[in-house]
Amino acid sequence: MGLDYVSCCPLGAHQAHADAVDFRRNAFGLSPAGFRMREEIPEGDSVQLTIDTKTDSYEQAIAAVQAAYGLNPAPVASNWPTAPMVEARPGPETLSSEDLWEGWTDRLLFDTVAAVMPGARAVLRRLVEVGGTATYDDIREHFIDHPQTPIPQGKIGGVLTSVRAVRRRIGPRNRADVLQLGDRVRVYRIEPALLEGLKRAFDLADARPDLLRQEPTSS
Missing domain, CATH: 3.30.1370 (Ribosomal Protein S8; Chain: A, domain 1)
Known part of the structure; x- marks a missing residue:
């Protein structure tokens, strides 16, 4: 009223x-x-x-x-006491639109992080934590018994299809991918120029988990 x-x-x-x-x-x-x-x-x-x-x-x-x-x-x-100032919540609109590499910006990186499935998001975060490069075996071993996001053996590739699916609708208008896989040596790689932007994207993701895609609920 x-x-x-x-x-x-x-x-x-x-x-x-x-x-x-x-x-x-x-x-x-x-x-x-x-x-x-x-x-x-x-x-x-x-x-x-x-x-x-x-x-x-x-x-x-x-x-x-x-x-x-x-x-x-x-x-x-x-x-009467002065009411405390309420700090505005950070949002994607605060992120930079400056070109980091091949058209990728902080905002596009966050949109990607927010849109992928939780398992793929966890793999991207792990790659950022280790400097942008890791072998398939390194990723598999890290996540097979992961306490928050376990990924069964042999399922890493399937989990990362979420990144490819999101890339088809989010990202610059070129063929540059956030995540690259070397077919011969089975190495996952993130372009070094994107690492700092991804760190900022994950910082915002931690502050605003309500913006992130979640696993579908089972009926």
Whole structure:
């Protein structure tokens, strides 16, 4: 609900009305839509304050009620603690669009990291951790009994099909891949120029796991 209603019995209805209006104008500059009072208030009747919780702060509401009772709202305004600043959450829009290599940018690297399946993401992260190059056997041994993302023997290639599938729709308009495989020696390799950008992509992935693709839920 956008509006809350507070009724109170003033010490003097007309004086309270004047105090509240004066408070709005001089102390807080509230528009009439913020705190509205009935124009005609018979002596002895209550005063109705309409508080818009979407636009009026808590301390403004308290101060207006004090004004309606003929009290000085200044202590509320001066002594109310300042609300802490809320730091904005980082997002992909904060990443650079500068060309790192063959059209790859920080943003495209993050989009790739976010879009691949968790197993493929874990392999990419491992390759970044070891400097961008590792043999098939190194990757297989690392993940076969991995506590978070185990990959059975012989399944590494299948897991990494997610990277190839994502590459068809994310990435620069050329044939440059994030992950390359040497067919003869079975070595996985990431272009060195992309390593720092991938580190930044994984930093954002750690800060915003809600943006990452997850394993499909089983029915």
